[in-house]
Amino acid sequence: MKKKVWFLLVISLLLAACSGGPGGGPGETSTGENGDGGDTAVNNSEGSGGAEGAATGPQLASQLTVYNWPDYIDETLLTEYEEEYGVQITYDTYASNEDLLAKLQAGATGYDVIFPSDYMVSQMIELGLLAEIDTNNLPNFANVSEDFKNAPFDPNNRHCVPYQWGTTGIAYRAGHEFFAENTPDSWAYLFDPELLAHYADGGINVLNDQRELIGAALFYLGYSPNSTDRAQLEEARDVILAAKPYWKTFNSEDYDDALLIADEVVLSHSWSGDAANAYWSTYDDATEDGNWYYAIPQEGAVKWLDNICITAFSERKETALHFMNYLLDAENGAAITNFTYYASPNEAAKAYIEPDILADAGIFPPANVQDKLQWLFELGDGVFMWDEMWTAIKGR
């Protein structure tokens, strides 16, 4: 199993000589940095990732700004794209869907390609933040599994295409004495103070993500993770506040690194790929085992799909579409999963995904686990109540 190298959270690849980054500060507008007036600025020959203009090749801009979750791409794909197509990529990262939305709403119009999750795609469509696409102009869209096309949050993929999917559960240090006897297969292991007292001194992390953390508390209480019932949300808030003194960190950006540091954390609310990375990064050929395991709680858990989308204000939509098609290439899709340890919705990529990853039930869960999973939906006006609960949780 290939070991991963962890990079800085925010990277900028081959910044244009005078570029100030993604041009995304509040109030800034994208005018095509460095005199790059957007698409049609550069003539490129069409390559394997070509999306349009079969006869003449696509007209690509000289730059593209990409805004993604941390540790969510094999960066060699970015440099290969830059070298092959002469497009310089500025790459930046965000920690949550809500951070992404806040950044765009604050006027960060410099981003071309973004990767929101399911429920956030619906929200962004309603807010007019996403460009429409025509998947007929994406030859590699044919690589995507039918199971992930035409999702309810984006009928007919009119705005986005699937990127990576996964689940949210509990990662735990297998060698810890308490977990030798007890499998944390319930959200109680994150929220019940009596249980927490057994291992809190080893360090517990929760995702710094309001839909995920309040959603987990709602599962624990037997409610829907999409609830907008005030009484249920207040109950979830109180469960979280009672458990909070036992938690060491609220971290969804680089907790995956913390899992690999001795004595840092023994249990973490975790996305499937980060737990799988911890397992495979500590895998010992002699024992044929890793130090971290992953459990999907019996009360149920979230299943999510992150998507590749183009912002409505992008001035390089043709280039963004070309990059989208490049990411949907079968071998490129496999390179992403082989790096991130998240599941790929790219059916054609499976031929190139490492067999250990394909066979890992924590990454590609079997049907009996899938039955326990639920999608998150957009909350409508209920989002204001969730924001209120989150402020109370983070503030106290």
Ligand code: SPD
């Ligand atoms: N390190 C990249 C993690 C991406 C996780 N996206 C999950 C969103 C679930 N709501």
